[in-house]
Amino acid sequence: MSERNLSEDLENWMSLLPQQLRQTPIIHLAIPGSHDSFTSAITSDSELAPDAENAIRKLSFLGPVLKYFMVNWSRTQSYMALDQLTRGVRYFDLRIGTRSGTENLYVVHGLYSVDVRNCLEEVAGFLDTHTQEIVILDFQHFYGFRQADHDKLMQLIGKIFGAKLLPYSQHMSYVTLKYMTTQYRYQVICIYRSDAARFGQPLLWPSISFPNPWPNTVSKRYLFEFLHRGLSNRPEGAAYVSQCVMTPPAWFIFQNLYSSLKKKCAVKLEEAKSNWLENQRPGPGGLNIIIADFVELSDCRYIKEVIELNQKLLSDNKM
Numbered sequence: 006m007s008e009r010n011l012s013e014d015l016e017n018w019m020s021l022l023p024q025q026l027r028q029t030p031i032i033h034l035a036i037p038g039s040h041d042s043f044t045s046a047i048t049s050d051s052e053l054a055p056d057a058e059n060a061i062r063k064l065s066f067l068g069p070v071l072k073y074f075m076v077n078w079s080r081t082q083s084y085m086a087l088d089q090l091t092r093g094v095r096y097f098d099l100r101i102g103t104r105s106g107t108e109n110l111y112v113v114h115g116l117y118s119v120d121v122r123n124c125l126e127e128v129a130g131f132l133d134t135h136t137q138e139i140v141i142l143d144f145q146h147f148y149g150f151r152q153a154d155h156d157k158l159m160q161l162i163g164k165i166f167g168a169k170l171l172p173y174s175q176h177m178s179y180v181t182l183k184y185m186t187t188q189y190r191y192q193v194i195c196i197y198r199s200d201a202a203r204f205g206q207p208l209l210w211p212s213i214s215f216p217n218p219w220p221n222t223v224s225k226r227y228l229f230e231f232l233h234r235g236l237s238n239r240p241e242g243a244a245y246v247s248q249c250v251m252t253p254p255a256w257f258i259f260q261n262l263y264s265s266l267k268k269k270c271a272v273k274l275e276e277a278k279s280n281w282l283e284n285q286r287p288g289p290g291g292l293n294i295i296i297a298d299f300v301e302l303s304d305c306r307y308i309k310e311v312i313e314l315n316q317k318l319l320s321d322n323k324m
Contacts, residue, residue: 008021011313011316012312012313014236015092015093016090016091016135016136017135022315024183026321027183027245028178030178031319032245032293033287033289033293033318034182035291035295035314035315036141036295036311037096037292037300037308037312038093038094038096038295038296039082039098040098040296040298041098041100041114042112042124043124044079044114044118045085045117046118047116049205050072051072051076051117053116054104054113054115056102056113066117067134075104075116076266077267078265079112079116079256079266081271081298081299082299082300084299086128087127090138094308095112095139096141096294097128097140097141097142099121099142100146100322102117102149103154107316108157110154110161114273121161122165126165127166129166136192137187138192139185139186139191139193140193141194141196144158144197147199150202157219159209166192166195168190170191170194172208172247173208174190176242177214177243181285188302195209196208196210197211213288214243215245216239216240216243216245216246217248219252223251223253223254223257225274228274232249239293241290244294246296247292247294248296249274249297250270250293251270267298267299275303275307279284282311283316288317
């Protein structure tokens, strides 16, 4: 059988996968994701968010000057939900914060981005018209949250996605694209990384099902060593998230104050990331979910390379 370009149609790539891959457990597929997914709405008018570091808060007297620089280092993506979905992203990483004076909950990354409801409704709208696609929503961090805020967010997730939510199970080997979208019409796996808050919620998945170790470095060498070690030790029977991102500490940002996260980290990582991906393979013990900043760089090169890794599963079985 001739090899087809699996990333030819990014908007529908899961729908168009060969049946063998649609029947492969999703924990063994290569799936592209975005890091701090919905931060493109951050502007110099955005207010300081509750996740802002204390060092930043002490400089808040600088007002607009401080935020001018913060925008360049807080924004990790150029597109919001729908534009990322049409470009093939299927895993989203969210930090959520409360905001004084409103009951709404917001995406945050140093500064406030957008109301999380808007993002989730965009995702739901896409899924309504792309019934063979799935998404993984990872609610990673919660800032300024009390139990009432968790309850509000969990109710919002349930209201927006309803029957699309795949119930939690300790076993994931049966979770395939075909199982989710054909048999039951499930389209959303929702990870909620607060076990105390999500207790008793059968539609939310715990951290243990999706390990997501953070490299926390600006060293390319350390980053790829960290990713390699993580994959070598990934637990069987669970999904696994590889964070292919550089995280600048305060000294790095001050050293490059007039530049940006995009220029100093994402762009400079592009070639090395591509070379690393070329040597990866999905399947047991292999690459699964991977996240990156500015996923649109080089005409979505990263997204296409991750999707194309699934060709190796077909080659293994000589389809």
